[in-house]
Amino acid sequence: MADDSAAPSRSEATYSRDGVLKRGAAAAFSVAMFGGIANQALGATYGPLKFQKQLASKQLRILQWVHFVPAYDKWFDNTYIKAWGEKNDTEVKVDHINNALLFSTGASQVAAQSGHDLFQFLSPPSSFQKQLLPLTDIVQEVTKKLGPISSVGEKSTFNPKTKQYFGFADNYVPDPAHYRGSLFTQIDTPVRTWEDIRKAAPALKALGKPIGLGMSNEIDSNMFLFALLYCYGGLLQNEENQPIFAGKSRKGAVEALKLMQDIFKQGMSDEVFAWTAASNNQAFIAGRLSFAMNAISIARTLERVNPGLADDTWLAPIPRGPFTQMGNEHVMGVYVIWKFAKNVDLAKKFLVDQQLGYKDHFEQSAFYNFPGWTGAIEGGFPAIRKMAAADTHKPRGKYTVLTTIAEKYTANVGWPGYSNAAIDEIFNRFLVPQMFAQVVQGKLTPDEAVTTFGKEFTYIHRKWRNAGLV
Amino acid sequence: MSWWRNLAESRRALAVVLIAPAVLFILLVVGVPLVWAIYLSLTDAIGGSLTGNFVGLDNFTHAWGDANFRKALQNTLVFTFGSQAIVLVGAALLSHQLVKEFRGKWILRMLVVLPWAAPVALGTLGWLWIFDSLFSVINWTAGHPIDWVLGFVGIDLVDPINPPQWLGRANLALIAVIMVHAWRVLPFAVVIFIAGLASIPTEVDDAAKIDGADGLKKMWWVTLPLQLPIALVALLFGIVFTAADFTVVFLLTGGGPFNATQMLTTWSFQIGINSGSLGEGAAISLYLFPLLAAVSIAMLWFARRAQVS
Numbered sequence: 001m002a003d004d005s006a007a008p009s010r011s012e013a014t015y016s017r018d019g020v021l022k023r024g025a026a027a028a029f030s031v032a033m034f035g036g037i038a039n040q041a042l043g044a045t046y047g048p049l050k051f052q053k054q055l056a057s058k059q060l061r062i063l064q065w066v067h068f069v070p071a072y073d074k075w076f077d078n079t080y081i082k083a084w085g086e087k088n089d090t091e092v093k094v095d096h097i098n099n100a101l102l103f104s105t106g107a108s109q110v111a112a113q114s115g116h117d118l119f120q121f122l123s124p125p126s127s128f129q130k131q132l133l134p135l136t137d138i139v140q141e142v143t144k145k146l147g148p149i150s151s152v153g154e155k156s157t158f159n160p161k162t163k164q165y166f167g168f169a170d171n172y173v174p175d176p177a178h179y180r181g182s183l184f185t186q187i188d189t190p191v192r193t194w195e196d197i198r199k200a201a202p203a204l205k206a207l208g209k210p211i212g213l214g215m216s217n218e219i220d221s222n223m224f225l226f227a228l229l230y231c232y233g234g235l236l237q238n239e240e241n242q243p244i245f246a247g248k249s250r251k252g253a254v255e256a257l258k259l260m261q262d263i264f265k266q267g268m269s270d271e272v273f274a275w276t277a278a279s280n281n282q283a284f285i286a287g288r289l290s291f292a293m294n295a296i297s298i299a300r301t302l303e304r305v306n307p308g309l310a311d312d313t314w315l316a317p318i319p320r321g322p323f324t325q326m327g328n329e330h331v332m333g334v335y336v337i338w339k340f341a342k343n344v345d346l347a348k349k350f351l352v353d354q355q356l357g358y359k360d361h362f363e364q365s366a367f368y369n370f371p372g373w374t375g376a377i378e379g380g381f382p383a384i385r386k387m388a389a390a391d392t393h394k395p396r397g398k399y400t401v402l403t404t405i406a407e408k409y410t411a412n413v414g415w416p417g418y419s420n421a422a423i424d425e426i427f428n429r430f431l432v433p434q435m436f437a438q439v440v441q442g443k444l445t446p447d448e449a450v451t452t453f454g455k456e457f458t459y460i461h462r463k464w465r466n467a468g469l470v
Numbered sequence: 471m472s473w474w475r476n477l478a479e480s481r482r483a484l485a486v487v488l489i490a491p492a493v494l495f496i497l498l499v500v501g502v503p504l505v506w507a508i509y510l511s512l513t514d515a516i517g518g519s520l521t522g523n524f525v526g527l528d529n530f531t532h533a534w535g536d537a538n539f540r541k542a543l544q545n546t547l548v549f550t551f552g553s554q555a556i557v558l559v560g561a562a563l564l565s566h567q568l569v570k571e572f573r574g575k576w577i578l579r580m581l582v583v584l585p586w587a588a589p590v591a592l593g594t595l596g597w598l599w600i601f602d603s604l605f606s607v608i609n610w611t612a613g614h615p616i617d618w619v620l621g622f623v624g625i626d627l628v629d630p631i632n633p634p635q636w637l638g639r640a641n642l643a644l645i646a647v648i649m650v651h652a653w654r655v656l657p658f659a660v661v662i663f664i665a666g667l668a669s670i671p672t673e674v675d676d677a678a679k680i681d682g683a684d685g686l687k688k689m690w691w692v693t694l695p696l697q698l699p700i701a702l703v704a705l706l707f708g709i710v711f712t713a714a715d716f717t718v719v720f721l722l723t724g725g726g727p728f729n730a731t732q733m734l735t736t737w738s739f740q741i742g743i744n745s746g747s748l749g750e751g752a753a754i755s756l757y758l759f760p761l762l763a764a765v766s767i768a769m770l771w772f773a774r775r776a777q778v779s
Contacts, residue, residue: 127746271603273727274638434728
């Protein structure tokens, strides 16, 4: 039987409207006045909030993407930043957002003149330069310790006009071709040139396994189609950052557009126009595709969820075109520090320390993130190749190929020029995928497309030149 | 303290004091951004700065000269009026059914209101899955149970190698965003229509019956005319909600394929934020202003008329 003596009397158990209001007001007042001493109040019960035996005296706020290798974020958030924070008496807070929202979030932080101490973009944010602190000092500091910055890192973060590094090229991600080995063996076609892919397209589609090359407003389509233009000589700009698309590059650009027209007609389906950044992964993993251009997230996910298909998934460099064989980085991790950031010195120290110990990041990302400074892994590419060769997943040696891709076939967006503000705008407006999609869907001929988009590219270059950033 | 008492007792002063917070709030939340947008639209402000040099109406003329802008303007009109047509017809039909007494009426009402009550991003992401390029629920349903049945008479609705891409083809994508938006706004119109129907005095119904009006006749000659003012209010609200909507298109298509579903809102975001041309982005968004201002004035006028009658 319950002990009635503990039950409240009727007057205690019920409250009048006035009573509730009075108690509510008192509670609100208490929280407003004394909420700030919650730590001390908690301390009485739980002891002071400790950080390396004392309260951390500094705070660093970082914003970056949700990594395609989830285990990396887990390690970064739970192990790496905690260890770094303890060593530097700092509480590090990391916010992760979808990669498609990075640019607009950056723009809103600029508008508010407030935000994170460190902000990581996945493509060089050249158009934000006027709001960014030059990071030339820490680039030089790291270069002194590790040797030269990679070419892709240099051209993604250095502005030859201002002679400053506007960002810190923390990492880049090679963009290999993924293909189903057994299917290409069955149709007896190699994966060496774009002509091979054109030839293979109808046979693969007939097998019910179309080719998957995106032509949508998303990062994978953007990176791959920029690279396809390089392979055919359809360059958007020359080494001096002059727009040449509708001029010197016209012939190559038209050929690249015709190639995609053919591959699409004979070997693809409409799905590529509706893709998001994850769609080619999903379609390949579902066993639908025979060929896709993507970072190794496809291969790594398959190893986890479908080892049989993973064993049949080979990696190769981007196929060769008549002009060259050159791909883009799939992701270019560029950290920036806003001029309005509160903890500049701490943010710089974080970047330097991270790069000096990048071997852990390379391993924890399952070889996804290559360091911006190759020397961050002692021994450079030979050492990286050795690490990759030790990966036991089948087909053996596929990650050795990845190292070759990183070393020889990975360029910055806007190659052979720099990733300047004009290229940044063209990239972020997805103009290149839109051009390809319009041609492939028959809305424009390749010639018309080059003329129309060439004019737009020239206009964009002029705009940013006038703004003093190109 | 007598001045304070005088102030409190003066109806005029008290009215000003009471309405001031609302006016201040609107000025801060609507007025300041609007004035700022007008300022930016007349400058060459770029991403990474909040000021620029005065360029007159250049941003407006450059935007007008762009085929993508004109397409976005056209799409905005098609999107707005297309979805509102569906909403009006749907709301008229549903509301007439939902005022009747039947078993499960409240559950049905709740289900009808659900798309409006659910967060727009959540609902739209659900549709994104329904229209997915690989896992589309529509394609799966048409390709499995329906095709299995139709297969007996030799009809094949969905080609497994090249299934319909609801968000990958220009026309299908535009239809998709119109349908999703109509789905979302429909409950709001239904609720207003139900309120309108409930406000019709029963005497009018009785008089119509005595005069021999029934069924469609009663609906056409009695119910619809009485419902018209409130229906117009629902329509005008719907136009404002739709023309200024950003979420549905942004989440479903991002304006693609190749800008085929760009609206003025998404195109303004694309140019102002993603391209870093703040000035031009502001100019594009301001093209919406006359349309929305006219609709808002009409809305207030009809609301007042409905109230007076």
